[in-house]
Every structure is written in structure tokens, then in C-alpha cells.
Amino acid sequence: MKLTEAGFILYEKAKRILALYDEARRDIHLLQDTVTGSIHVGASFTIGEYLLPRLLAEFVAQYPQVELQVTIGNTWEIVQKVRKQELNLGLVEGDVTGEDLVITPYMKDELLLVAAPDHPLSAMQQADISKLQHLNWILRESGSGTRAFSDCFLQEHKLEIKRTYVFNSSQGVKEAVTAGLGVAILSRWVVRKELESGTLHNIPLKGIKLTRDFSTIQTMDHSPSMAIERFVQQVMEDAKRLRTNGLG
Numbered sequence: 001m002k003l004t005e006a007g008f009i010l011y012e013k014a015k016r017i018l019a020l021y022d023e024a025r026r027d028i029h030l031l032q033d034t035v036t037g038s039i040h041v042g043a044s045f046t047i048g049e050y051l052l053p054r055l056l057a058e059f060v061a062q063y064p065q066v067e068l069q070v071t072i073g074n075t076w077e078i079v080q081k082v083r084k085q086e087l088n089l090g091l092v093e094g095d096v097t098g099e100d101l102v103i104t105p106y107m108k109d110e111l112l113l114v115a116a117p118d119h120p121l122s123a124m125q126q127a128d129i130s131k132l133q134h135l136n137w138i139l140r141e142s143g144s145g146t147r148a149f150s151d152c153f154l155q156e157h158k159l160e161i162k163r164t165y166v167f168n169s170s171q172g173v174k175e176a177v178t179a180g181l182g183v184a185i186l187s188r189w190v191v192r193k194e195l196e197s198g199t200l201h202n203i204p205l206k207g208i209k210l211t212r213d214f215s216t217i218q219t220m221d222h223s224p225s226m227a228i229e230r231f232v233q234q235v236m237e238d239a240k241r242l243r244t245n246g247l248g
């Protein structure tokens with residue numbers, strides 16, 4: 001089944017009508033200095049589980065009339081939902097491309113190589129890349145931004161893998177590393193508490209610092225609203241505050 005020519009014309013005009021309607025509502029609310037409406041935000045797991053809850057609490061306190069809905073998935077899933085306009089905004093990690101998307105990096109994320117405290121690498125002050133040959137690796141599932149970063153790291157340094165274990169959550173990866181199954185690369189945000197408690201150990205790599213971008217994504221033809229604009233502004237301000245405190 002496909003749209004007729006008349007149906008396609010109606011569809012395109014209807015999108016413009018709805019966009020104009022949203023713009024009119026936004027302008028009226030701006031005159032009233034009131035932010036209302038609804039936002040459906042999607043976030044990748046690292047952002048959604050470790051950064052977004054605090055940000056949402058601050059936003060809701062400031063704009064109580066905005067209705068918020070959140071979807072958490074891996075980076076690939078969030079990008080696809082944004083493309084289908086099932087989400088107003090996506091917050092994702094790592095490299096994202098697409099001419100149909102507006103991609104705005106807003107924060108740097110530091111990634112760490114972690115292992116259990118009794119792992120041989122944990123006794124080292126720094127590890128040379130050659131020490132990572134023939135290890136067991138704990139990885140996220142395909143489609144995850146963390147998995148994509150780990151795959152690129154392994155390929156770039158031509159590391160031979162002894163065995164891999166794949167989990168579809170950062171929590172599962174952490175538990176597997178803690179149990180001694182292998183090593184993993186995870187965001188500092190994900191392992192911060194475990195590093196403080198000593199249940200995981202960070203292994204600095206000689207001459208190598210691992211970073212990636214956190215980015216906002218929207219479709220090129222997204223319909224702007226005051227609520228979304230204020231939320232994006234809150235994301236940027238939160239990132240600036242974290243950088244000032246040495247956390248981002």
C-alpha cells in the first residue's frame with residue numbers, strides 16, 4: 001500500500017498545519033511567560049540511567065506544567081525512534097550520523113577500562129596497550145554506544161580477544177566484571193560508585209585517554225515548542241555546570 005498523489009499532498013500540508021499550530025501555541029505561551037505542553041525524551045542507557053533523572057527533577061521543579069515521558073534504550077534504538085518522530089528529542093552517546101538529523105554535541109564523556117580488584121591488571125599503576133592482548137572482555141549488545149566504542153578501541157589497537165561475554169545493560173556488564181569474568185570499557189558515570197567503594201578498579205592506559213560525545217538529536221523538520229527549547233537549554237546548562245565542577 002502507498003499514498004496516492006492527493007494523499008501525499010494532504011500529508012505534507014497537514015504536517016505544516018500542525019507545525020504552525022504548535023508555533024502559535026508556543027508564541028502565545030511565551031507572551032504569558034508560561035511553559036506548558038508535553039515532551040517525549042529518549043535517552044541511551046548511560047545518559048538515561050545516570051544523568052537524566054537528576055536533570056528531569058530540576059526541570060519538573062522549574063516547569064511543573066510540562067508533561068514529561070521518557071524512553072530509555074540503546075543508542076541505535078533511540079536514533080530510530082527520533083527518525084520516526086516517536087520522540088521529540090534524543091540524548092545519545094558516541095558517534096551518530098545522518099543528514100536527516102540535527103546532532104549537537106553538548107558534553108564529553110570519559111570512559112574507563114575497569115576490572116575486578118583481584119584481576120592481574122589491577123595491580124598496575126598504568127597498563128601498556130600490549131597488556132590487553134588475549135583477555136576476556138565484557139561487552140554491551142550491538143547497537144549500544146558503549147559497544148560501538150569498545151569495538152572501535154579493540155580494532156584500532158589490534159587486540160586479540162580470548163573470549164567475550166555480552167550483556168544488554170551496563171549493570172550486567174558491571175556485575176560480570178566484578179565477578180571476575182573479564183575487563184570492560186564503561187563510562188565514568190556508570191562505575192563512579194563502584195570505584196569509590198573499591199568493588200571495581202580503574203586501569204589507566206599509558207598514553208591513552210578514552211572520551212566520546214554526548215549529543216542531542218532531533219529530526220531536521222522537527223516542530224519546535226517552548227517546552228522542548230527550555231528542556232534543551234536545561235541540558236546545556238547542566239553540562240556546563242558539570243564541566244565547571246570537573247565532572248563533564
